[in-house]
Amino acid sequence: MQGAxxxxxxxxxxxxxxxxxxxxxxxxxxxxxxxxxxxxxKKHLTILEEGRLISVTARGRERFNRLEPEGLKSAADWLGFFDRFWDHRLDDLKSAIENHEKKSND
Amino acid sequence: MQGAxxxxxxxxxxxxxxxxxxxxxxxxxxxxxxxxxxxxxKKHLTILEEGRLISVTARGRERFNRLEPEGLKSAADWLGFFDRFWDHRLDDLKSAIENHEKKSND
DNA sequence: TCTATATGATACCTTTTGGTATTATGTCAA
DNA sequence: TTGACATAATACCAAAAGGTATCATATAGA
Structure with missing residues (x-):
């Protein structure tokens, strides 16, 4: 989580x-x-690996870096806690638009 | 985005x-x-404000910090780009389980 | 008005971060 | 085997981060 x-x-x-x-x-x-x-x-890739956002596989003298969405998912899940907040905000925006459709560019 | x-x-x-x-x-x-x-x-709150994750309103000698999910939403949207990757991965996991149910703890 | 309180603004310190340069190691291929 | 190449490992540097201490400012309330 923190690493991600x-x-x-x-x-x-x-x-x-x-x-x-x-x-x-x-x-x-x-x-x-x-x-x-x-x-x-390389340093960036190491940090990405520590955050479980990528995984690395050695093949011959090369090291292939591949997306490993586990960390991305944990970050997305954390943010998901706040979904309800911007959902409410979108509702507010919607009703504001509906109630004030007469207004033009402001 | 970056600020968030x-x-x-x-x-x-x-x-x-x-x-x-x-x-x-x-x-x-x-x-x-x-x-x-x-x-x-205070420094943390300033950084949160710069990332549009909170908004601050002065009332008397106090300053009230309120959640402002705009920045959270932009971060969640960015992560949303990768949804398909962990969806696929879950599919892979599912079929792997289905195809190899005989295997035990490995 | 006077005082206590909530915050703002600096200055400063230490650790982490993002970067370079350099040297070492391992592997492919002739 | 030997040379070229892909990466690893270090040492080093400047700037940013996260923190403290201190002083200034503004306001609520007796």
Whole structure:
């Protein structure tokens, strides 16, 4: 849980997840898509792994990083606790629109 | 988006959100529930506000912090992109169980 | 008005984070 | 075996995070 949110806090790591959602990639593959060094990418991948957002499999001299949605799911579940709050808010918005349809651009 | 995930990365801030989900609270109210100084709590609340997870309203000499689920929703929406991955994974798990029910503890 | 209280604003400290550069290790392929 | 390549491991650096202590400001209430 903590590891997952920690991993998600960095925009580069979130981008990496989007890339990995298409297909698994080696560290070099990932690094080619960013302007940072392979070493920095490796650190990000380690943090993603600690957060259980990816899993890593060695194959020959390469290590393939694959999406492992377990951590993503735990984060989504945590956020799910608050669903009711924005549901209510959407209801409020809806009735506000219905009650004030006469108003124009404001 | 970025602000939301940054705000969610810290466990104290996530706890604060849970508290605020019950009712709005002043800074002092929040601080009484943690072992850190009011100044530290104030910093957390500022970061939560920057991530649009709370809104603050001054009333007299107090400032009331209220849940503002907009940022939570944007984070949940981002995670929603990956729904299909853990759905598929659950399917995989299900068929794996069905196909290998004979196996015991492994 | 005077005082206690709730908060704001700084300054400062330590640890973590995101990054680089460098060196070492393991593996593929000629 | 040897050279090229993919990654690992370290050491190091600057900036951000999370925290404290301190002082200033504003307001509720006697």
């Amino acid at each position: 949110f920690r991993a998600l806090a960095d925009p580069t790591r979130r981008q990496i997840l989007k890339h990995l959602s298409r297909h698994e990639m080696s560290i070099g593959d990932v690094a080619n898509r960013f302007d940072i060094t392979r070493a920095a990418v | 995930f940054r705000a969610l990365a810290d466990p104290t801030r996530r706890q604060i959100l849970k508290h605020l989900s019950r009712h709005e609270m002043s800074i002092g109210d929040v601080a009484n529930r943690f072992d850190i100084t009011r100044a530290a709590v």
